[in-house]
Amino acid sequence: MAKSEHVDILLKGLEVWNKFRRTRPEIQPDLREADLSGYDFTQMDFSHTDLTGADLSDAYLFRANFTEANLSHVNFTEADIIEANMIKANLTKAILIQADLSSTGVIRADLTDADLSQANLTKTSLPWANLTRSNLIKANLYMADLREAVLLEADLSEANLQEASITGTDFTSANLQNTKKLSIDLLSKAKTLYEAKLSLELKEQMEINYPHLFSR
Numbered sequence: 001m002a003k004s005e006h007v008d009i010l011l012k013g014l015e016v017w018n019k020f021r022r023t024r025p026e027i028q029p030d031l032r033e034a035d036l037s038g039y040d041f042t043q044m045d046f047s048h049t050d051l052t053g054a055d056l057s058d059a060y061l062f063r064a065n066f067t068e069a070n071l072s073h074v075n076f077t078e079a080d081i082i083e084a085n086m087i088k089a090n091l092t093k094a095i096l097i098q099a100d101l102s103s104t105g106v107i108r109a110d111l112t113d114a115d116l117s118q119a120n121l122t123k124t125s126l127p128w129a130n131l132t133r134s135n136l137i138k139a140n141l142y143m144a145d146l147r148e149a150v151l152l153e154a155d156l157s158e159a160n161l162q163e164a165s166i167t168g169t170d171f172t173s174a175n176l177q178n179t180k181k182l183s184i185d186l187l188s189k190a191k192t193l194y195e196a197k198l199s200l201e202l203k204e205q206m207e208i209n210y211p212h213l214f215s216r
Contacts, residue, residue, distance in 0.1 A: 002034040002054070014043060021045040037075075047085075146207075148191070161186065171196045184209060192216075 006029045010017050022045075029046075033053040040060040047067040055075040062074045062167065068087045076096045084104045091111045093125040110130045110198075117137045127147040131154050139159045148168040155175045161180035175197045176182060184205055193206065193213040207214060 003030040006030055007034050010041075010044075014041075018045050021047075027156075084109050112184075166190050173197075187213070 006065045009020050010029075010031065016203075023092045029049040031046075031054055031155045034051070035055045036059060037055045037057045037169075038059060039056075041064050041067050041194050042060060042062045043064060044061070045065045047065045047071050048069060048156055049066075049068045051074050052070050053067055053073045054073045056079050057075045059076075059079045061081045061176045062081055063083055064081070066084060066089045068088045069086075070090045071086075071094050072090050072092045074091070074094045076099045078101070079096075081099055081101045081104055084101070086104060086106045086109050089105070089109045090115050091106075094111070094115070096114060096116045096119050098120075099116070100120040101124050101156075102120050102174055103123045103124065106129055107125055108128045109126070111134050112130055112132045113134065114131070115135045115154075116139050116183060117134075117135045119139045119165075121139055121144045123142070123144065124144045125145045127145050129149045131144075131149055132152040134151070135150075135155045136154055136156045138161045139156070141147060141156075141159055141161050141164045141165045143165075144161075145165045146169050147165050147205060150170045151172075151174045152170060153173045156179045157175050158178050158180065160180045164181075164186070166186060167188045168191045169189075170191045171193050173195045174193075176193075182198075184202070187202075187206055188210050190213060198206065
């Protein structure tokens with residue numbers, strides 16, 4: 001459970017909370033399982049904070065800093081996480097259904113088993129991120145940066161990959177059936193499509209032109 005004094009400081013607002021973070025850098029805030037739904041946490045410094053199991057649904061997190069924060073099992077449903085910083089954050093099993101992560105930095109973050117269904121990931125930076133078994137059904141990945149990300153067994157059915165960067169991306173066993181804006185040119189940049197699920201026509205074309213992508 002969260003430390004009540006940390007929650008109290010947080011709810012006093014941006015100036016008080018960020019001053020607390022600046023003046024007490026040795027403290028790792030404990031906000032585990034706190035109910036923070038619906039609050040405005042614009043530009044709040046949550047770096048290295050333990051938010052395991054917290055409820056941040058419907059929260060406004062514009063330019064919030066979650067660098068290396070523990071966000072495992074956090075509920076971010078319909079949260080606005082725009083232009084935020086989630087570099088190296090632990091987002092395992094986080095719930096990000098319909099969340100807006102547009103232009104957010106999620107570099108080298110761990111999103112294993114995260115639910116990003118219908119999330120807005122427009123221009124989101126996800127290079128080297130671990131998206132193993134993540135749910136990206138109907139997610140908007142327009143112009144998202146997925147370079148060298150791992151999408152092992154990820155479900156991208158009906159997701160939009162228009163103008164996404166997937167150079168070196170690992171799609172091992174990923175579901176790419178009915179994924180929007182897929183093309184031979186785009187998929188040719190991937191690291192691997194080993195056992196990935198593709199439409200029959202697209203798979204046949206890829207196997208003819210880029211057979212190496214289907215082998216280990």
